[in-house]
Amino acid sequence: MEKVVTRIPPSPTGHLHIGTARTALYNFLFARKHKGDFIMRSEDTDRARSTLAFEEEIREGLTWLSLTTDSFSRQSERAAIYRSYLEKIINEDKAYISKEESKSNPGESIEVVRLRNPNIPLTFADEVRGDITFDTTELGDFVIARSLDDALYHFAVVVDDFEMGVTHVIRGEDHISNTPRQILIQEAIGAPRPYYAHLPLILALDRSKMSKRHGAVALYQYRDTGFFPQAILNYLALLGWNPGTPQEIFSLPELIEAFDVAKIQKAGAVFDIEKLKWFNKEWFKIVPQSDIEPTLRAALKKTFDISTPDERVVKNLIHLIRDRSTVLSDITKDVEEGEYDFAFKAPVLDPALIKWKKDETAKDALPRLHEVITRLTGATDSDNPEAIKSILWDYAEKVGKGEVLWPLRVSLTGKEKSPDPFTVIATLGIPEALRRIQNACDTIEAS
RNA sequence: GGCCCUAUCGUCUAACGGUUAGGACAGCGCCCUUUCACGGCGUAAAUCCGGGUUCGAUUCCCGGUAGGGUCACCA
Numbered sequence: 001m002e003k004v005v006t007r008i009p010p011s012p013t014g015h016l017h018i019g020t021a022r023t024a025l026y027n028f029l030f031a032r033k034h035k036g037d038f039i040m041r042s043e044d045t046d047r048a049r050s051t052l053a054f055e056e057e058i059r060e061g062l063t064w065l066s067l068t069t070d071s072f073s074r075q076s077e078r079a080a081i082y083r084s085y086l087e088k089i090i091n092e093d094k095a096y097i098s099k100e101e102s103k104s105n106p107g108e109s110i111e112v113v114r115l116r117n118p119n120i121p122l123t124f125a126d127e128v129r130g131d132i133t134f135d136t137t138e139l140g141d142f143v144i145a146r147s148l149d150d151a152l153y154h155f156a157v158v159v160d161d162f163e164m165g166v167t168h169v170i171r172g173e174d175h176i177s178n179t180p181r182q183i184l185i186q187e188a189i190g191a192p193r194p195y196y197a198h199l200p201l202i203l204a205l206d207r208s209k210m211s212k213r214h215g216a217v218a219l220y221q222y223r224d225t226g227f228f229p230q231a232i233l234n235y236l237a238l239l240g241w242n243p244g245t246p247q248e249i250f251s252l253p254e255l256i257e258a259f260d261v262a263k264i265q266k267a268g269a270v271f272d273i274e275k276l277k278w279f280n281k282e283w284f285k286i287v288p289q290s291d292i293e294p295t296l297r298a299a300l301k302k303t304f305d306i307s308t309p310d311e312r313v314v315k316n317l318i319h320l321i322r323d324r325s326t327v328l329s330d331i332t333k334d335v336e337e338g339e340y341d342f343a344f345k346a347p348v349l350d351p352a353l354i355k356w357k358k359d360e361t362a363k364d365a366l367p368r369l370h371e372v373i374t375r376l377t378g379a380t381d382s383d384n385p386e387a388i389k390s391i392l393w394d395y396a397e398k399v400g401k402g403e404v405l406w407p408l409r410v411s412l413t414g415k416e417k418s419p420d421p422f423t424v425i426a427t428l429g430i431p432e433a434l435r436r437i438q439n440a441c442d443t444i445e446a447s
Numbered sequence: 448g449g450c451c452c453u454a455u456c457g458u459c460u461a462a463c464g465g466u467u468a469g470g471a472c473a474g475c476g477c478c479c480u481u482u483c484a485c486g487g488c489g490u491a492a493a494u495c496c497g498g499g500u501u502c503g504a505u506u507c508c509c510g511g512u513a514g515g516g517u518c519a520c521c522a
Contacts, residue, residue, distance in 0.1 A: 009522090010522090013521085043522060044522095045522075048521095104520060105520095112520055129453090132452080133451090134451075139518095142519095143520055146520050152522090153522050154522090157522090172516090173451095173452065173515085173516065174516055174517070176452065177450075177452090177516070178522095198452085200452090200453080201516070207515070208514090208516095209515075209516075235459095238459070239459070240459090242460060242461075244461080246470055246471080248471065248472095265460080267453050268452095268515065268516090269459065272457095272458050272473080274458080274473055275459065276472095278472055278473085279472095323484075323485050324483090324485075356481080400481085402481040402482095405481070405482090409482070410482090415482085415483090416482065417482055417483040417484085418482070419482095420482080420483090420484095
């Protein structure tokens, strides 16, 4: 069997769209699944609107997603190739040069190239939708080049796909109506017909094609708010495709393994940021530490001006962050808002907060805190909350969990809300915890 | 408007003629942790409508309806 080749042909006239990212993903998955190639082609034949900056952003975006390509080319550098094909089919009278008035510059006379349309009904097989039939008559002798040296999109695409050995064209549903004219061109240049698979569109809330007016559509916007590439890939894969099993969390290798064109959805799918957030939350628990750590360190430096934080605390804090965060930017936000103050700042204690019950005074908590100090003093330090819990749990159960745990937690963090006391102690280490509890006792006595 | 595509909970989807129409996200409720978060359990919520075909249609066919895409000397 011939080697599978898929492609992603973005035109560098805008940011990397989330829909383009998904199309790239599906092409990537299919190619990798079949041990084929996945190539990228910059469709920059519209010189006026294409920029190198966008091209670069698109390439970087795909790299960020780990969607590696096997080759890269630019249509703007292939004019000679298009010209040779144009000359060939003109010689064969399958296309012709037509002198007409320029539409873009009225008054100017130009020689465009038009395809001789055989005006036939045309049916092609779509891997996701089955047979689709068009009457090509309505296309007329459509223009395929502005001039011999200036091929238009459809012509360039067909020549390139042929020259590059593309076997499977997997693209958005918005290209269905482009397919008949591309097939006509294929037949004119004698190219074989690739397999086609037209993907359902990604829709906005109002079920129209997702575009700028609907908010964030560019990949970089999701990267910037702190979504993991793993989560984006995972979500995008399941938006319009399903594995046929209840599994939802997929790594890229797992997606390659599970991917199957037959399970691509026909109907458009609404992009739901809430579900994306859920995927990100799940991935927060499993991404490598190196995906989280730089953000944490930057936040610590910014908020606390700590450039060399206690490594034990950082390590333990990352565990906490993993199941308390949704997007990476939560780290910065939470650090700024004081969520993790307890880890780096001794608390300023409000004795009134120590009281567990309304009719208590802060001083009532003193003997309990002293008992905690006694127990902790002889204990082995650990950064496992469970181990810390076992030191104190039986006492807390005996005296009353609220009676012990609430004042303890408040002395450690000074806050109304925080992680549980065992986790806090495990994070800080027993010596620091002891200092804080002792300090709390002193404050209470002085009040 | 012409052409093309599509139609299961609010959203993503499963069920390729026979199911109490399943799961996930979001929502709601309860439990756990005597704080927050995490977690666990539960609940509500759907086959667009009308005709066929069939013993039997979410499923197959036709027609409506609705939504979407596309109609360049853009890509």
